[in-house]
Amino acid sequence: MTHQSDEGPGPATPGDAIKIRARGINVFYGAKQALFDVSLDVPEKSVTALIGPSGCGKSTFLRCINRMNDTIAGTRVEGRVELDGEDVNDRSIDPVVLRARVGMVFQKPNPFPKTIYENVAYGPRIHGIATTKPELDAIVEKSLKRAGLWSEVADRLQQPGTGLSGGQQQRLVIARAIAVSPEVILMDEPCSALDPIATARIEELIDELRNQYCIVIVTHSMAQAARVSQKTAFFHMGKLVEAGATGDIFTNPRDGRTQDYITGRFG
Amino acid sequence: MNEHIVKSYEDELNALTAECARMGGLTEAQVADSLEAVIRRDQALAEQVVARDERLDILQADIERKAIRLIALRQPMANDLRRTVAAMKIANNLERCGDLAKNIAKRTMVLAEAEPMAALTRSIERMGRLVSGRLKDVLDAYTASNLERALQVWSRDDEVDEHYNSLFRELLTYMMGDPRTITACAHLLFVAKNMERIGDHATNIAEIIHYEITGDEMMSVPRPKTDGLTV
Numbered sequence: 001m002t003h004q005s006d007e008g009p010g011p012a013t014p015g016d017a018i019k020i021r022a023r024g025i026n027v028f029y030g031a032k033q034a035l036f037d038v039s040l041d042v043p044e045k046s047v048t049a050l051i052g053p054s055g056c057g058k059s060t061f062l063r064c065i066n067r068m069n070d071t072i073a074g075t076r077v078e079g080r081v082e083l084d085g086e087d088v089n090d091r092s093i094d095p096v097v098l099r100a101r102v103g104m105v106f107q108k109p110n111p112f113p114k115t116i117y118e119n120v121a122y123g124p125r126i127h128g129i130a131t132t133k134p135e136l137d138a139i140v141e142k143s144l145k146r147a148g149l150w151s152e153v154a155d156r157l158q159q160p161g162t163g164l165s166g167g168q169q170q171r172l173v174i175a176r177a178i179a180v181s182p183e184v185i186l187m188d189e190p191c192s193a194l195d196p197i198a199t200a201r202i203e204e205l206i207d208e209l210r211n212q213y214c215i216v217i218v219t220h221s222m223a224q225a226a227r228v229s230q231k232t233a234f235f236h237m238g239k240l241v242e243a244g245a246t247g248d249i250f251t252n253p254r255d256g257r258t259q260d261y262i263t264g265r266f267g
Numbered sequence: 268m269n270e271h272i273v274k275s276y277e278d279e280l281n282a283l284t285a286e287c288a289r290m291g292g293l294t295e296a297q298v299a300d301s302l303e304a305v306i307r308r309d310q311a312l313a314e315q316v317v318a319r320d321e322r323l324d325i326l327q328a329d330i331e332r333k334a335i336r337l338i339a340l341r342q343p344m345a346n347d348l349r350r351t352v353a354a355m356k357i358a359n360n361l362e363r364c365g366d367l368a369k370n371i372a373k374r375t376m377v378l379a380e381a382e383p384m385a386a387l388t389r390s391i392e393r394m395g396r397l398v399s400g401r402l403k404d405v406l407d408a409y410t411a412s413n414l415e416r417a418l419q420v421w422s423r424d425d426e427v428d429e430h431y432n433s434l435f436r437e438l439l440t441y442m443m444g445d446p447r448t449i450t451a452c453a454h455l456l457f458v459a460k461n462m463e464r465i466g467d468h469a470t471n472i473a474e475i476i477h478y479e480i481t482g483d484e485m486m487s488v489p490r491p492k493t494d495g496l497t498v
Binding site (some may be wrong): 048222223226250251252253258260262263264265266 | 268269270271272273276342343344345346347349464481482483
């Protein structure tokens, strides 16, 4: 049984290595506490879905992983988030380097106002991953192929990224994220602005990428969490209520609050 | 249990469970009547049982249609999903019980023309009452979502097997003693086997109720057969 109690993070899926280990996370926005003592293990090479009603703290938790909360004035984070055993909040950690290791994809696709090529090449260039043109070309092609976009844009790499459709833009942003060879990809509602076909493409891509990356996805769609993730964590009012294997959470949740939420009942 | 935010969803789930309970009531009556017919050698009642079986088939098809529609349109999760799947599975088991009752009724029509065998009829009656009672108990447990009651039915499956085994031996004795009884005894053997299977369906339903309520599958421990004569 992979369910966990409220006290501890519990095992992930048996046999999986833990990529991210969060312990006792409290987050305050000024005087308001957004997360209460959250502990969660995120397994390597798999998709973990964070679900819960609006304002439950799931995006806040997501942003603790690559220290995006640092960018919001008045925010205080307590507790430990370990990436491969290393505390991401340690003084020695450069947030810029951390965010290259932990990429992020947002709800609204946000390509740079540059060409498709530059959108993907920008990261590897500034992080010094590739310097020569042939090196960059190779990374751009590989990343766009991995993101399932290459065949659609190969002949127009010099056109602006913003000219693509919403679904294509989102895949471009994913290509941009994987161009810097991250270890973790965080996705905050990556499909909520997309139609069902574009959503299916992104979901297929997520399924593809999980062989290589650790993926954490925040979603409002129960069905999407059920489809794409192997582990699901349910947040409610800033607390982690329950986490476990996705199949268990959606057929047999242990906590009444999880049950009420996923079945659409009054909580 | 809190109510669904979408009321029509709640109504559809309730309607599915209610229809399944209604089908259960009808199945119970079919089994009880088929038993009554065989005991009283009542051809008219047997004919009624045969004629009424179609209603169970129609109900089963309707429950399946409703459940599939609900899965497609509402995407039920967690306990709602288990409830939907349980209704569909229980309806299948009930439909099978109905077929077995119909088969008992058909055999009654043949048996009514043979010489009555009082002792055997009493054994059949005892086994039949037991099986009818188990079916009733498990259906009550379903309607009331009563796990304990379902588990009681589940744990008492041995009793039916014992009755069946003893009837089996009794019938063999009769057939060896007087070959003229073989036709009637063969029919009675099928009647007994049918009742034993109805008992098995009651056990299945108990397991489905367990899954619906707890979310955990019931690992049915293979029960040791008490008689080397049966398989």
